[in-house]
Amino acid sequence: MDVPMRSTLLFSTLLVLLIHGGHSFYLPGVAPQDFDKGDLLMVKVNKLTSIKTQLPYSYYSLPYCRPNSIVDSAENLGEVLRGDRIENSPFVFNMREPQMCNIVCRKILDAESAREFKEKIDDEYRVNMILDNLPLVMPIRRGDQDTTLVYQLGYYVGLKGKYAGTNEEKYFIHNHLAFTVKFHRDQLTQTARIVGFEVEPFSVKHDYEGEFSEKTRLTSCDPHARRLVTSSNNPQEVEDKQEIIFTYDVSFEESEVKWASRWDAYLLTSDDQIHWFSIVNSLMIVLFLSGMVAMIMLRTLYRDISKYNELETLEEAQEETGWKLVHGDVFRPPANSDLLCVYAGTGVQCFGMMVVTMMFAVLGFLSPSNRGGLMTAMLFLWVFMGIFAGYASARLYKMFKGTEWKRIALRTAFLFPGTIAVVFFILNALIWGEKSSGAVPFTTMFALIFLWFGISVPLVFVGSYVGSRKHAIDDPVKTNKIPRQIPEQAWYMNPVFSILIGGILPFGAVFIELFFILTSIWLHQFYYIFGFLFIVLMILIVTCAEITIVLCYFQLCSEDYLWWWRSYLTSGSSALYLFLYAAFYFFTKLEITKPVSGMLYFGYMLIASYVFFVLTGTIGFYACFWFTRLIYSSVKID
Template structure:
């Protein structure tokens, strides 16, 4: 009785936390932020974000390099997802006034020593980019591109500008490093004709490397001869770039230009979502999906016709009392529902798969409704973490229900293993990767406070909800098997080579992977090449195709297995569709060697470590879908025939 009261309190606590989460999601993850109107002359706050590189995948804070600093560095409040992504949003010394153009503003002067010059050179070698934010819009560099077959050039955008560049100068064969120390900003705005207020709809920059010169001694009133706003000499007229060397003086300057735009505030992210150099070949993707749908439909038709014929034949033999020996899947009816070996582990993995499935479905629904748009930095990752925690209730329920069907009695043990097995494996890999990132002094290392928050979400919310769900699931009456199980297990005859467990399991994972591998390319590109992913409606369609494909291929192979009088289908049904994770990891390796330019060992370990976590989660997810499809299929067919 006391335990029941405790569970009820935990359930009430979980409900309260869930309501708070829904309220917070509604108020925080709305599409974009509220529009802000600016009058002429209003101050605009420019913020700097992390330095990123697709060659190292290791983010660093902006002020890890000796850039010009404000009098006091103020960190912006960040959500859980932003911290895990390595975002470090801080104030900047730039001063913008709405709709007031500025030219040759001096930001500051820095004299490099050997250490800072080396730091700049390393970042230039690794092609690091500087990221900034204005009114929640990321800074982009416009690049003109001429598409084949089109005469007029199109503009694509790249996130952030390069710290500098490396090359030869004035006929020298020696490679030198040059700093982008002058930034020409363009702020695009949409003006309200009635109120004359404006909203920011674009934030662009063109970086330049200029060796500034001045006369006399340096002071706050020094005028640059290379960039004088009074004479309106443009900085691009200078022919000498700024070299990065020890004891070199670097003067940072910037221009600000304001341009009126017809783009409305609600559509200001449209241009940012088309930053990929690789255009999405919609026809190719839809064509592949149609092929998968066609194959799935054919498989379903064949299975339905074959099953209908089998069931009719078995029932006719029963009614005519023909003394014929039974053949096929009906012959193993006395063993098909015998609990498998290591059934406890199967229950744990099925429960974890239900948890992952619930998280993915709800996240995609939120994303399709616009709650997790790219304008909400870190919103997607935060939502996935919180949803995974609260789906622990369903994980405990599913694992205990299956455990009770296997005639188990120690439900607390199953709940404990469900709450800790999958998270412990993922956490172990994550902690090792985080230690590697911390060793590189990267901003991507999760700080202690965030680590404590993750541990609290796991132990304080997820674990109690798993136990509550397991308790509620174990209270339910067990599912009755449609046929009785024999006391003595039947001997399995020798199987054909194509029914070998390893072969059939690996074959079963090909079709589910084929349903998602095209979309997987764009997902990997958005993650590892710093691009936005936004077609969540199409992703949801692909996920539905994946679920249907997993279910059908598992049912087909399970049917062939039972027809071969092999009744050990429990684990094989899980592994058949779950084997698609093997192909996912192999494709990730192929993508690494063909599309990425990662050369450092630590960066490669990060890539394969995170892809191993993703593949493990994909295995649990697809395996659970296949298992439940097979469980439904076997219960359906054995309840449809008459058994003596």
């Protein structure tokens, strides 16, 4: 394909995505697959997941039926980091040809196999499968009178309960699967496209006569019935030396849903109305507060600047008050200025990654059908944004009269990612110790290290070199040689108090959306409302900037010129509230009981809070930096 044609195709695709809101689409190169009657449909198995342990396992880690040879599907970086292990399975269908009472295999459990099944049933593990890139879902009704269906990803390995009037709890396995494949038929070609993949699991103790073989007729089911099993009065128990026969039946159902819209049913949940109302409510409140803050600040600053510039007599000029009084110290380099440069540069890197990722997500390029696409995109964007991190840190470092730009570049390239890497390696060791498929393999670890050392670090040095060659940023006013003494501050201007107060409003802008994000990650639900997430990100940026500017103005009016670090920590303190909210979510919404799973949760949320701190802190710092330069360049300084 030549360049003009490719550009035209990309432009038209972007236009379609914008019109349809990123839901009903397919990307270039991701064409739908047409099936004729009788074509083979290969079901793939994915990981076993549990919201109680948060530790994924491979499907074949349990003694399920296996095909003759297990073939792993090619996976991207994001899928590997998420613990996805996509493999072939013995479940093979023929398009639009129902199959009833199909025997997959027979297993005789030993003590070890029975124990493994019982452990997974105790931890409420679900089996995940894929057909034509669609995940297997189990439709569930909210109530008897409710017609709304909610789709649960996968089906439970089994269940635990009392049976036959006994008080002893027993374990039962779901060994019979009733699949439903929904398809949309093309009226012209009569080919079909798969638009749904559903299952209803049952626990059935199968009976048969004579010796068992693959062609044995099971007396516990009627293969000529429309639906093999509707209920089971004799469920399959999980015990040592128990015989388990795994079976399935598949039916095909024609649907009016088109291929381009097949994900819509999975992405629309019953909580949509609450979600929309909450987001709009939060948006209105934050915009109202931001508008009030902006109005007060503009009016106050206009009056101050006008008053300072209208001073005529020498006596009046000598009677400086408020924020103008500290003009000789306001641009004095702060303590630990090198560290501030590093964190400011890293924040620019995170900011660029977040904004570009959200833009791609809103346009629909990071759809759920592209498994691992979101995480892969964020990793690569973060790596390539290293050039902006190096440039920003070097520019700020040169403004502070620094000369060793290589040292700043080195710290920018290693401090933040090195901290994340240490925590990640510790968590990965815990996962590896649990023999979970979520543990990152050695080859992937090597790829991550290559991305860091081979691409990110050189780009940081390139950006630092370019930034160090630029002309230093000039201060709008001269800095006195002797620092001015800071007067005693009021209790409400205490640094700790003002920093903690400053983080409340940015956190308030995102905490409602944060609930849905945490639910998506830790309760294994779909999240695809990136349009709202992008709006919330914009609100977060505005809120961080405005609250930092307001508190910085009050600080300067109190003749406290140590604003550099405080501006960073003011908006960055919202990360503390994020971590506290994550702890609240853990104890109120999750049922994690294993210590390792709890450590994984708080470890990953600590990483997320650290990234959030760097992101929001940088936004507040640069807003305050722009604000102070603006006001001190707008007044006459003798």
